[in-house]
Amino acid sequence: MVKKAVVLAAGEGNRLRPFTENMPKVMLPVGNKPIIEYLIKSISDCGIREIVLVVGYKKETIMEYFGDGKDWNVEIKYVFQDKQIGTGHALLQAEEKVKEKEFLVLPGDNIIDNESLRLLIESKAPSLIVEKSDSPSKYGVVDIDAEVVKRILEKPSLEERAIVSTGMYKLKKEIFDILKDLVKNGRNSLTDAINEIAKKERIGVVKGKGKWKDAVYPWDLLTMNADVLRNLSSNISGKIERNVVIKGPVQIGEDTIIHPNCYIRGPVVIGKGCEIGPNVCILPSTSIGDDATIHPFTEIRNSIVMKDVSIGSNSLIENSVIGEGCRISSHFSTLAGKSAIEIENGFHRVDNIGGFIGGGCVIDSMVTLESGTIVGKGCRISSLKILRGRLDSGSRVV
């Protein structure tokens, strides 16, 4: 039985900027929990108690949240990757804390179902979970022959459905020697090391159950959010005032106040210490983080509103992601629609998408975001503005 999992959580996830300017990708909230928390829960559910977390970029946010892991019934040790130069190099940092012959290596920014993870645990090392994907160009495509991995090809320009690597491995201790050789020669990717193993040994294929989730671009967060909210069970704490209508699976945290005449249709999750309403409408699939304030007559649907956000009255937030600590005044709107969004010099066509606002922005009254707008972190927007395209972090619009 494998006892230990090494979870790689050092990277930034720069295609998810501006949200990753506040926290590493693994800590981005979906369904009000960091992405990595779902993975840690799965690991714990599958009976693995020891986790080595490789952290680097904004590591404090992770350490502060998980501490020694006892709230998740696991024991977490931290190792540091100071410069994020590759997944192989990241894994190598964990060598000292891994004395076991066999162990799991899991990317901290992916969500996997317990069943697939159990199959990996029970498989013979070395092995790898693979999944089918319609957008293989984001991942490594796996060349399989008779249930054995021949080779992994990183991010090929393929458009059709293909079998891709989830980056979830069960490996043997020998991987560290291979990594040392490769890293010495400036080859820092874990895929390179796996391809080296494939030359000599059979790497088993574990077929995932199709529930593997990854977020690469900001709009993927909304899909992931809707996915995790699908399994939501109702749990209502806090203070619910008169004439509030709550339908479907809804979670409301402690010390939250829902003022009269709010309409909430689940799946919706609302954190602790929030203040909402009167007359606010929250529709599926929405996550509202801790200590958020939603002023009267505002509608929010299919969106992520992170913690400490305040949204003014008479606003509409639709298919959008609002980063931590934003203060948005009244009459704010996101216009959802078709858009071509530019990220890393490439345009991505996205349907029915609203806007994205990085953490700590202050937005005055009557601002509208056109479909697909990305506002950087810490921007200040004066009233009566219509924004489109991409706004750099720290910008001022006056």
Add this chain to the structure above:
Amino acid sequence: MCGIIGYVGFRNARDVLLEGLKRLEYRGYDSAGIGVITSEGLKVFKDKGEIDLLKESIPKFESDIGIGHTRWATHGRVCKENAHPHISCDSKFAIVHNGIIENFQDLKEELEKKGHRFSSDTDTEVIVHLIEENYKGDLKRAVMKSVKRLKGSYAILVISEYEKDKIIGARKDSPLVIGVGDNENFLASDIPAFLKFTNRVKYLLDEELCVITRDGVSIFDLSGKEISREERRIEWDIKEAEKSGYTHYMLKEIFEQPHSLAETLRGRISEIEPFVEIGVEDVGSIERITIVACGTSYYAGLAGKYIIERLAEIPVNVELSSEYRYYGNKNGTVIAVTQSGETADTLAALREAKRAGCRTVAIVNVVGSSATRLADDVILMRSGPEIGVAATKTFTSQLLVLFLLAVKIGIKKGVLDAEKARRYLAEIKRVPELVREVLEKNDEIRSIAEWIKDFSSIFFIGRGIGYPIALEGALKMKEISYIHAEGFAAGELKHGPFALLTKNTPVVAVMINDESYEKILSNIAEIKSRGSPVVAITEKGDSRVREIADTVIEYPETLPMISSIPIAVILQLLAYHTAELRGCPIDKPRNLAKSVTVE
């Protein structure tokens, strides 16, 4: 926060116990002691002061069973007699205890009537006499019978010459963990105490009792029914077990602030209504306030003066507890600010205020501490445990609580209209986010620390609320980096301190974006013309100070007084990195204890 450890096994108990006590040092202590059973009977060695000194005074001897304790005085002063272990009249039983026994006075009188003689002022001693009284040939049963009579919190370890092979442990509301070894077993307040010897643990729960011998561990409930408990394996190294990845508690606690501040606020304010709910009512009748506190809490109190006078328009007087108790004018409402709720001087000040008939309010972090029992009203800071000796997250929570109180009084008194109150509360809700933004400047602040670490004197100046924040910045700097640091009101420089300025005395200027801004800007110009280097801490986008200061650290835009919280965090990081670069023992500065429970 006392620490306890017990050992039975094949090693030399003296050495294991002293090693364990060293590992519990972080909990803070003023005295320590061990009790062991040797071939010549029960022996106790204890004294006030450092564990290393105690170690030297204890002779080497053969023993394989014993208990140890670091004391952090609550009941009774710091002296050899009050240190643990405590022994029974016949010297056959010894006990160590962490917690507070609330009904000890009643029990003591009862036992004295039965002829027991007490040799200390502690609440602990009654337990060992109670066990002696209840002992009828079965130690486990005697302990069980005794703890049922205790009110309050306890984690205790008991050994007896009559039953030389075992240690009995019991707990309620104080921590106790069992360490399971091979041919040896441990009991301690915290895992690090025995982690060097074993990483297998069993957790003892409230109102349970355990018996450990060399080759066995058994757990019982208070009716005597045996309970089976799963063993857990701990695999952190000793440092990580306590700090989850951080190099120091202080840094961990600085980075915890967005979280601890959100906890301080949670469920207490409505931005929409607006209102503040902090468990203190009838604030409309408050005419004047005196804040009493020591150390960092005193500076929070000074900041509170600016906050309450501005937002609630009532006069506030701030006094050091140690002075107030003897000399202060005991009128109006008295607010005691203390992290631990056990600071001896502040408790004394609170008692004096009560005696004079004042209404008393305590702003406290530790639930159930003495201050919470003394004061008429209590506002909890909810910062979570703070282990670093230098206060960080509790300071910012204290400021936040004072803001809440000021807004509440302001609303009740009609000084703050709904719109103004809403504006303040909306901004107060933003505080965790403001602090998060400041924490991102960690690397930038470290590079400034790199530069100031070699100076032998640093001055901190500020105006308005920037003045108490400058004082606190200087305190943080001197207490952990050992650099001589002084805080001054910027307007006072000309009246004396100017004489100290040279090119080797950097000045940290705290700039608040209010009516004092222009004044402090010209103060900085005056300082620069004397050749002293200046680090200016100012609001984002302030280009004017950039032209004259050597270095600028920006904090995010917010309301003038609320900026005190992000600025405090900047100064904490500056002190931390300076101390760290100088190689100082940050979590345990020389001569200092976390909470000063002695007067």
